[in-house]
Amino acid sequence: MDQPDPFGFIGLTYDDVMLLPGHTDVIPSEADTSTRLSRRITVAAPLLSSAMDTVTESRMAIAIARQGGLGVLHRNLSIADQADQVDRVKRSESGMITNPVTTTPNATVAEVDALCGQFRISGLPVVEDDGRLVGIITNRDMRFVSPFEKATTLVRDVMTRAPLITAREGIDPDDAVAIFAQHKIEKLPLIDADGRLRGLITVKDFDKSEMYPSATKDDSGRLRVAAAIGFFGDAWERAMTLIDAGVDALVVDTANGDSAGVIDIIRRLKSDPVASHVDVIGGNVATRSGAQALVDAGADAIKVGVGPGSICTTRVVAGVGVPQVTAVYEASLAAREHGIPVIADGGLQYSGDIAKALVAGADTVMLGSLLAGCDESPGDLVFVNGKQFKKYRGMGSLGALQSRGEKTSYSKDRYFQADVPSDDKLIPEGIEGQVPYRGPLSAVAYQLLGGLRQSMFYTGARTIPELKAKGKFVRITAAGLKESHPHDIQMTVEAPNYSR
Template sequence: MDPMQSGMPETLAPLGLTFDDVLLLPAESDVIPSEADTTSKVSRNVTVSVPLLSSAMDTVTESRMAIAMARQGGLGVLHRSVSIDEQARQVDLVKRSESGMVTDPVTIGPDATLAEMDAMCGHYRISGLPVVDDAGVLMGIVTNRDIRFVPATEYDHRLVRSVMTPMPLVTAPVGIKPDDAFALLGEHKIEKLPLVDGDGRLKGLITVKDFVKSEEYPNATKDAEGRLLSAAAVGFFGDAWERAMTLIDAGADVLVVDTAHGHTSALLDMVGKLKAEPKAAGVDVIGGNVATRAGAQALVDAGVDGIKVGIGPGSICTTRVVAGVGVPQVTAINEAAQAARPAGVPVIGDGGLQYSGDIAKAIVAGADTVMLGSLLAGVAESPGELIFINGKQFKSYRGMGSLGALRKRGASDTGSRDRYFQADVVADDELVPEGIEGQVPFRGPLGSVTQQLIGGLRQSMFYTGASGITELQQRGRFVRITSAGLKESHPHDIQMTVEAPNYSGRR
């Protein structure tokens, strides 16, 4: 009998290992680190060029982080501790932020005021809008350049038609090749190319910004139409189904059914219902979190496209102390992979990572990608509040099981309570938190942080002789270490005077 599943195992308890308990064995190698391929699977149908996801936490991932993560080649999961409309708006912002072609461009009518136009441009972070009539026929275009010399005091009564650049404009037919579109943009020195049908109706928009972004971020995570991929978390309680359908309407590519304990009938039912919903046919569904082989198998049987693993490993999580429940993360990932891998379901190692070397350890244990919280909470793109303490910069970071997150949306809603199965708790003083609130050092832009994390992963692949993620999973071997071995692994017998960008000492 598997001791992980038995109430009375042959020994008192099976051994659980985490990242500090193991190292990877070096092996013969002819791999050049810069040439190592870090492409991997998040779910059955979603591939990323770097195996990193940002956690669905309210101090880690909102639209700005999700956009930045996708541009870096990973994926950000938008948290759900906001209203349905707000989360859907963030999905829409991600999808509209960068496109090979905008198939549903934001437009404005000729009789709208300049104040309305200015507000729309600010909301969507764009510099101009196509002007269409009630039938969708393109009438012109209005940009910030057109209103630059209009006094702000006139915005409320001046109409778009009075300042727009009217037709005829430089346009192109739907289906134009990217190279031809870029040539038109360059030839006419314009930034936006409207796409129209035979009747002059606006059907799409190509912008020079998208070509620039494609060159700047060649490994960005995109859909078949060239738009950034968007992932969002949902629950299983209350308005969860409405939320999921609204997010799909907004363009979400991945839904993460996200709870603290994924091996429950409520979550499994939600996964099954989503996989059976025709509207969700093109959307991958990830379930979690689990920490055992049985939990992973239950999710596989429910039809998930990806499995999130981790109960209690996060730096701000207290589940293992408050509830006394959990499995050390290397063992948890390995157990889940034994059920997931035969079914072709990718595994996401969620939590517990402190250094870039832990990413490689998670992958060798059986993960295909990893989800990061504290390592990304301190970047410029995270929504956490920037704090100054004794001249140093920090960003706020809290667990979704912390008291602040549990009661974040007030008595009229559940905050993140349903994630911890406390949605029925009415009074705040009756909540049982499973996380804390704190701060992490400010780490600068996401690009610099991911460069160090992926650079460390590529060094791991060099040392183990693995040219790709699958080969790393196959070739990687662990050696268990003692506390003395862990001490020896870190800088020792020296006073560190200058921190490296990828190492800040033992935590």
């Protein structure tokens, strides 16, 4: 009887393969990069920002959603702080704000000023205790209140009083635009038959819709956002609080998704009526059996990657992992039979790797180091020898695993070390470092999507599904990889989409 090969199959990663060129009648500008993120969410760009505390908070989530992707807020935050991040994204751009921030006639101008600063808005509707709209207060109303008088001046003394220009809830967007143009106002309160405030439309939201036509939005016209949760301790409370805040997808984010705790919480979330409208993404896995376990649990998308990240040391500390192209392919074999999208998480260095991940079986890619150097990432900007860098660390690094007081969460349970009694007993699976500063996310996303469109041109694919169907790999050698990069020359000018 034949014995199984103890060394298994060969694992391949992005540098081991290249896509074959094919006959094309596509030009890059015609390529459609829209794809499925999860069972019920589609995106115009297959880009997700990683749930890392040096990559994705509300600024990054807003920026990448405007470019057609989606941000996943990290969970190295208290529950309240992470929910607040969700709320900031949902309020940043709204077809209609269904729960606008308001004030009362008896509030002080200082209190209004603080709310405007917190939510980055220029004014508030003024309502009575029963919800009746009685006025509005904006920067224009507060302009002539001196800093010394703000704490004692009441809203009722400076607000613009009713009657105001208003509309009924459910107004057609085109009619709202006509009201803005006719009356030259910036905020349009929506009221019911009894004069109670039911919503708010701002002219800035229409401007943003024109500026970002591919933005990832929900049915109410608000930017979409996802957030990471664990499976241990406060995970259920965190999930329910994030759902209350308006999150669009929950990512059960662990180093090994093929585990009992992850499977249990996915099943619980999918069977809970409160969570039924929110897609649940499970991860991370790197095998067909791991992906199948998450599919069977009811996951709406599968996140793939064990150890491919530039700051991850799992493969050398634990000796465990699967090179990413093979991992994505194996996971897709289980997911595609059930129509479940796959997210390739980690290991991407260049825009061409996105197309390789998609052909291997992914539907979207999750980016960490490629986005950590952007303006919108929360990492600190540092100067080294006259060059700008941003701090970047793995969520398995010692700094991310260590506790930092009662209000801040940390990543111990992501790496299944929640029972470790003290920080000096932790086993890190990541490092801390820095990446080159890359400028605004919009510029980085433009280059990444431009590279993907070039891939689609070379392979003759007009859409992502066509790319997945037509794309073919050729395995390359170390000499082939060397030939693929610029060689036999000293580079004097870096391109915006290439560096060594």
